[in-house]
Amino acid sequence: MSRRLRGLRRVSQVAFLAAFVALFGFAAYLVSTPVPPDLFLRADPLIAFSAMVSARRLVLPLLWFAIPVVVLSLLFGRAFCGWICPMGTSIDLCERLFHIRGLRPSKAPQWRRLKFYLLIALLLTMLLPAAHKSAEELGISKTVGLSAVYALDPIALLTRTFSLVALPAAQWAIGMVNDSLTAFGYSDFVDRHQWLARVVNPVQMGTNLVARPVYFRLGLFTFLFFGGIVALGRFGRRFWCRNICPLGALLGFLGKVSPLRLAVSEKCTRCMRCVNECKVGAITEDPKKYLGAECIGCYSCIAVCPVSAVSLTAGGADAGRDDALQLDRRRLLQAAGAGVAAVIIPKVDWSAKRAERAATKFSDAKLIRPPGALPEEPFVTACVRCGECMKVCPTNALQPAFGEGGLQALESPVLVPRVGPCSQACNLCGSVCPTRAIEPFTIEEKSYLYLGTAVVDRNMCIAWANDKQCLICDEACSYDAISQKKTGGVGRPVIDERICVGCGLCERACPVQPQGAIHVYASGDKRHLSRREQRDLREQVKQEPVSELPYPNL
Amino acid sequence: MTREEITRREFFKRAAAAGLVAYGAAELSGLDGIPEAEAATPPTIVVASKKKPAELVRAAVDALGGMKKFVKPGDIVVLKPNIAWARKPEQAANTNPEVVAEVVRLCKAAGAREVKVIDHLIDPGEATVLKMSGIGPAAQAAGARVISAGSLAMYQRVSIKRGRTLKTADVLRDLMRADVWINLPIAKVHSGTGVTLGCKNLMGVVWDRGAWHQSASLDQCIADFAVQFRPRLVILDAVRVLLTNGPKGPGKTASPGIVVAGTDPLAVDSFGVTLLGRKPQDIGHIKLAYAAGVGEMRLDRIKVRNV
Numbered sequence: 108m109s110r111r112l113r114g115l116r117r118v119s120q121v122a123f124l125a126a127f128v129a130l131f132g133f134a135a136y137l138v139s140t141p142v143p144p145d146l147f148l149r150a151d152p153l154i155a156f157s158a159m160v161s162a163r164r165l166v167l168p169l170l171w172f173a174i175p176v177v178v179l180s181l182l183f184g185r186a187f188c189g190w191i192c193p194m195g196t197s198i199d200l201c202e203r204l205f206h207i208r209g210l211r212p213s214k215a216p217q218w219r220r221l222k223f224y225l226l227i228a229l230l231l232t233m234l235l236p237a238a239h240k241s242a243e244e245l246g247i248s249k250t251v252g253l254s255a256v257y258a259l260d261p262i263a264l265l266t267r268t269f270s271l272v273a274l275p276a277a278q279w280a281i282g283m284v285n286d287s288l289t290a291f292g293y294s295d296f297v298d299r300h301q302w303l304a305r306v307v308n309p310v311q312m313g314t315n316l317v318a319r320p321v322y323f324r325l326g327l328f329t330f331l332f333f334g335g336i337v338a339l340g341r342f343g344r345r346f347w348c349r350n351i352c353p354l355g356a357l358l359g360f361l362g363k364v365s366p367l368r369l370a371v372s373e374k375c376t377r378c379m380r381c382v383n384e385c386k387v388g389a390i391t392e393d394p395k396k397y398l399g400a401e402c403i404g405c406y407s408c409i410a411v412c413p414v415s416a417v418s419l420t421a422g423g424a425d426a427g428r429d430d431a432l433q434l435d436r437r438r439l440l441q442a443a444g445a446g447v448a449a450v451i452i453p454k455v456d457w458s459a460k461r462a463e464r465a466a467t468k469f470s471d472a473k474l475i476r477p478p479g480a481l482p483e484e485p486f487v488t489a490c491v492r493c494g495e496c497m498k499v500c501p502t503n504a505l506q507p508a509f510g511e512g513g514l515q516a517l518e519s520p521v522l523v524p525r526v527g528p529c530s531q532a533c534n535l536c537g538s539v540c541p542t543r544a545i546e547p548f549t550i551e552e553k554s555y556l557y558l559g560t561a562v563v564d565r566n567m568c569i570a571w572a573n574d575k576q577c578l579i580c581d582e583a584c585s586y587d588a589i590s591q592k593k594t595g596g597v598g599r600p601v602i603d604e605r606i607c608v609g610c611g612l613c614e615r616a617c618p619v620q621p622q623g624a625i626h627v628y629a630s631g632d633k634r635h636l637s638r639r640e641q642r643d644l645r646e647q648v649k650q651e652p653v654s655e656l657p658y659p660n661l
Numbered sequence: 662m663t664r665e666e667i668t669r670r671e672f673f674k675r676a677a678a679a680g681l682v683a684y685g686a687a688e689l690s691g692l693d694g695i696p697e698a699e700a701a702t703p704p705t706i707v708v709a710s711k712k713k714p715a716e717l718v719r720a721a722v723d724a725l726g727g728m729k730k731f732v733k734p735g736d737i738v739v740l741k742p743n744i745a746w747a748r749k750p751e752q753a754a755n756t757n758p759e760v761v762a763e764v765v766r767l768c769k770a771a772g773a774r775e776v777k778v779i780d781h782l783i784d785p786g787e788a789t790v791l792k793m794s795g796i797g798p799a800a801q802a803a804g805a806r807v808i809s810a811g812s813l814a815m816y817q818r819v820s821i822k823r824g825r826t827l828k829t830a831d832v833l834r835d836l837m838r839a840d841v842w843i844n845l846p847i848a849k850v851h852s853g854t855g856v857t858l859g860c861k862n863l864m865g866v867v868w869d870r871g872a873w874h875q876s877a878s879l880d881q882c883i884a885d886f887a888v889q890f891r892p893r894l895v896i897l898d899a900v901r902v903l904l905t906n907g908p909k910g911p912g913k914t915a916s917p918g919i920v921v922a923g924t925d926p927l928a929v930d931s932f933g934v935t936l937l938g939r940k941p942q943d944i945g946h947i948k949l950a951y952a953a954g955v956g957e958m959r960l961d962r963i964k965v966r967n968v
Contacts, residue, residue, distance in 0.1 A: 136786065286812055293817075312806075315808075501789060502786055504785075528785060530747065530785055532789045569874070569875060575874065575879075576880065576945075577874045577875075577879070581852045582853065585909070587911060598853070612784075615785070618875050620871075653752075655914050656913050656914070
């Protein structure tokens with residue numbers, strides 16, 4: 108039985124990776140899944156812990172999914188890492204694919220304690236009050252942390268890699284096939300051979316259905332990060348899992364109470380095959396001993412033992428499991444220092460400097476958050492940069508921040524209207540955010556969730572500056588915030604900033620190339636107000652009620 | 662076969678002469694500003710009212726001689742409704758889905774090999790727009806292929822031969838290759854051009870619409886395009902019309918419960934203008950289209966058949 112465990116584990120790994128990819132793919136407009144599409148992110152206890160501790164609030168939808176993984180770890184140690192984690196499986200697959208074998212155990216760097224120190228540092232970033240009370244213009248009434256968990260959490264990292272790298276790449280390929288088929292379908296050749304059309308057209312309709320080209324910035328950066336994690340396998344298989352992953356550290360720590368033990372019988376010949384085969388270097392020198400907090404339960408040791416000396420036992424038998432973490436006090440202090448630095452550095456960056464007598468920072472002009480987003484300080488600490496919101500956004504409007512909001516907002520979602528506007532009929536980003544950094548919202552609420560305000564650049568606007576018949580912005584506006592001012596027989600756009608929610612439909616539609624003559628700025632961002640307050644604000648503006656007129660009675 | 666040898670000089674001479682003749686002919690035949698339809702018999706349009714949307718369409722088309730008159734068996738038919746916005750049918754921003762579906766059924770019944778419902782959507786998120794407008798599901802159920810023309814590969818460059826402002830346009834390949842194409846606009850007011858009816862609806866078959874807005878005159882571009890691209894049939898949806906804050910709304914709507922059909926695109930448009938409480942001579946692009954000879958705009962010269 109025990110010998111079959113490795114095979115079972117591989118099946119489980121492939122199944123969970125497939126589920127991860129499927130859920131990622133199905134997180135899309137008009138598609139519903141029986142489980143939340145962000146299931147893996149929600150089940151990640153580190154993300155749940157960070158989102159609740161750093162933002163100082165209880166997020167039940169996260170808790171319910173994270174608890175099973177905690178229980179799993181208490182019972183089976185780091186089984187999540189060996190059997191479920193899609194990042195671990197991806198690393199395993201890449202190591203196979205690229206023939207990365209790692210250095211021999213004796214030569215591989217032994218940095219396994221590093222991940223615990225990193226975990227300590229991350230915990231500190233969650234706990235430290237980074238944005239403190241009283242600052243009314245911050246729009247928060249309590250202290251929040253500045254969690255850096257997004258940088259190192261494996262599930263967030265992998266989801267981000269899928270969102271920003273794998274998805275655009277796949278869509279590029281689908282787009283190329285689709286465009287080629289489309290053009291081929293119109294060619295004279297197909298015209299002459301009608302049977303070809305009957306073959307090509309259904310395929311083209313299929314590709315056309317799934318083709319939705321997406322473009323993201325920071326793709327290369329994200330790709331190199333993931334590629335680096337895989338490449339580290341050169342120094343030891345699953346280098347990331349054994350030395351860096353803070354989630355692995357957390358689960359290993361929880362797994363110390365696990366009753367599961369690997370027992371080595373007297374048959375052992377000290378051939379050292381288990382030592383060499385162990386993915387995470389949990390069996391160090393003596394094959395009869397292993398590190399409990401390191402073992403990911405891959406059970407390769409059982410599978411490779413030529414004399415079947417290794418077996419799995421539950422409790423009792425005093426096997427050679429060593430549960431001590433052996434952390435060094437000096438290093439612990441250094442880790443704490445690193446955690447403090449990780450909070451201070453973004454907070455003293457130039458980009459965090461606030462403008463005089465204004466709530467906004469210098470880096471905020473184009474900081475347009477998706478609707479439903481928390482006020483900026485809780486938002487940046489809750490957001491794990493998984494990129495799910497960017498993935499589901501049907502207009503490709505959400506992009507990873509690079510500059511907007513400063514260092515602390517790196518890779519968090521911002522609306523870039525010129526790429527795509529916030530479509531009035533969509534509330535997907537709020538429904539897929541695992542940490543509730545974007546709170547769920549209804550489509551009706553969108554008419555008063557103010558993201559920013561549009562401003563017409565009258566020097567660029569072809570209606571204002573060149574007397575052209577345009578008003579495309581007025582056409583495009585979903586909320587009737589733009590009206591026309593007729594002067595000299597030409598209609599020119601004027602914006603009512605009380606109605607404008609900053610969705611960016613106008614900026615996207617503006618024909619002035621390349622940057623448009625109407626821009627959304629974060630000046631109208633009203634996230635610091637509650638939804639009720641925002642609604643009251645909106646209702647102060649009397650708009651003509653939309654009604655059906657009797658006809659003919661114009 | 663012997664070839665006539667000519668000198669280079671002779672070639673230039675002949676070419677210049679031929680060019681001059683061609684230019685003169687074009688100038689004369691174009692009769693800039695004088696409508697060609699002057700001498701022709703006044704166009705007839707059919708106005709169907711007091712029925713359900715699908716019945717309105719059937720009554721109007723039957724009064725024009727039935728769909729068989731326009732669509733021959735085996736034809737590939739392209740329908741161009743207005744599916745620009747992520748709006749629901751009751752907001753009257755897109756063509757009524759029941760009207761579109763009925764035209765699809767009539768084309769199918771007339772023996773069309775394939776019916777394609779195509780538009781170049783404006784609002785982002787084609788799945789949203791097609792679903793909200795109701796046209797996606799309705800036309801598909803009626804047997805049409807619904808195409809959102811969102812990639813440049815679906816357009817081809819066409820020169821607008823008699824265009825005054827508009828010289829070239831990237832036009833839908835499907836439209837260029839169709840045996841028959843039918844324009845299915847909805848009647849709405851429009852912030853930029855006063856109204857949007859059939860001629861304005863044709864902006865949805867070109868790729869770069871922004872260029873028209875940036876040109877010297879949007880109205881002239883619409884007229885230029887309408888000269889070259891004449892639908893076999895125009896079926897104007899005025900079942901429900903948008904009276905304020907067009908073309909996208911949300912605005913005040915009204916329900917004339919009318920479908921107008923005709924083969925003279927400008928006659929249908931001119932009648933449509935009156936449904937919105939305005940006059941054809943107040944609408945820039947209709948005046949220009951009339952001047953360019955697209956059709957009749959004088960209401961007293963349009964024969965209206967009520968059914």
